[in-house]
Amino acid sequence: MRGLPRPVILIRCRMNLSSNIVVLTGAGISADSGVPTFRDSGGIWAKYDYREVATPEGYAANPALVHEFYNLRRAGLKEVKPNPAHKALAQLEEAMAEAGGSLTLVTQNVDDLHERGGSKSVLHMHGELTKVCCTACGDVRAWLHDLSLKTECPVCRALGTLRPHIVWFGEMPMLMDEIAEAIAVADQFVSIGTSGSVYPAAGFVSEARSLGIPCMEINLKPSENAYLFDTAFYGPAAEQVPLWLDRLRSSGSR
Ligand code: OAD
Numbered sequence: 364m365r366g367l368p369r370p371v372i373l374i375r376c377r378m379n380l381s382s383n384i385v386v387l388t389g390a391g392i393s394a395d396s397g398v399p400t401f402r403d404s405g406g407i408w409a410k411y412d413y414r415e416v417a418t419p420e421g422y423a424a425n426p427a428l429v430h431e432f433y434n435l436r437r438a439g440l441k442e443v444k445p446n447p448a449h450k451a452l453a454q455l456e457e458a459m460a461e462a463g464g465s466l467t468l469v470t471q472n473v474d475d476l477h478e479r480g481g482s483k484s485v486l487h488m489h490g491e492l493t494k495v496c497c498t499a500c501g502d503v504r505a506w507l508h509d510l511s512l513k514t515e516c517p518v519c520r521a522l523g524t525l526r527p528h529i530v531w532f533g534e535m536p537m538l539m540d541e542i543a544e545a546i547a548v549a550d551q552f553v554s555i556g557t558s559g560s561v562y563p564a565a566g567f568v569s570e571a572r573s574l575g576i577p578c579m580e581i582n583l584k585p586s587e588n589a590y591l592f593d594t595a596f597y598g599p600a601a602e603q604v605p606l607w608l609d610r611l612r613s614s615g616s617r
Pocket residue numbers: 388389390391392394395400401402403406417471472489530531532555556557558559560561581582583584585586598599600601
């Protein structure tokens with residue numbers, strides 16, 4: 364159920380731990396852990412053609428290449444650790460739950476750094492590197508190994524039918540109903556480390572604004588839709604997210 368419609372005006376209210384906050388994270392929050400972003404210089408899409416490795420058409424044309432791309436990224440998870448931004452969001456989730464509020468953490472990231480940072484509930488709208496899905500029987504399961512065309516599905520025993528549980532360009536992101544429900548009852552929307560260039564995630568700020576929800580951005584630099592945010596803090600997420608948590612804890616303000 365979506366919440367009641369709200370007037371389309373910006374409601375300036377002071378946030379505190381008993382509020383409902385929706386946080387959207389992108390590659391920038393994991394950048395301080397050493398995970399490359401997509402569109403910054405030297406980012407993933409500067410090295411790979413997304414059409415070849417992140418579309419259903421690319422997978423159909425060359426599944427081995429797609430497996431190699433995600434095998435490398437999955438293996439790379441072992442080399443990185445959650446940073447203070449991931450940990451601060453986990454602490455915030457706990458503190459808000461204790462205070463009677465709620466933090467809904469939505470991420471476009473397919474890494475597991477939020478979970479390893481202590482977050483208990485994470486909505487991975489673009490899927491997860493640590494899961495696979497069988498295109499034959501639909502089974503989805505945790506998977507930490509490499510995939511190849513010879514990998515057998517543990518459920519239906521088909522060969523080469525397991526694919527990364529990742530949303531590719533042209534596919535529908537996951538958990539959209541849950542995300543819309545959380546935004547509908549939010550007191551604040553916070554976007555952290557995302558370029559604001561990939562929809563539908565880039566449209567969440569407009570959705571929140573249309574409901575009168577104050578919106579805040581944390582990023583290294585203004586994102587493509589920075590003009591839609593009421594407040595912004597610029598700097599590395601590993602510094603700025605813990606500072607935001609401190610501000611929430613000490614004064615209850617944004
Ligand atoms: P992008 O690579 O598009 O943007 C990364 C954002 O993080 C930029 O706005 C940077 O300014 C910011 N940033 C970089 N370092 C940062 C730091 N240390 N602290 C804070 N911010 C920092 O990544 P996303 O916006 O996450 O989708 O990309 C969205 C989607 O596009 C991804 O989920 C992926 C990609 O193609 C799919 O693969 C389907």
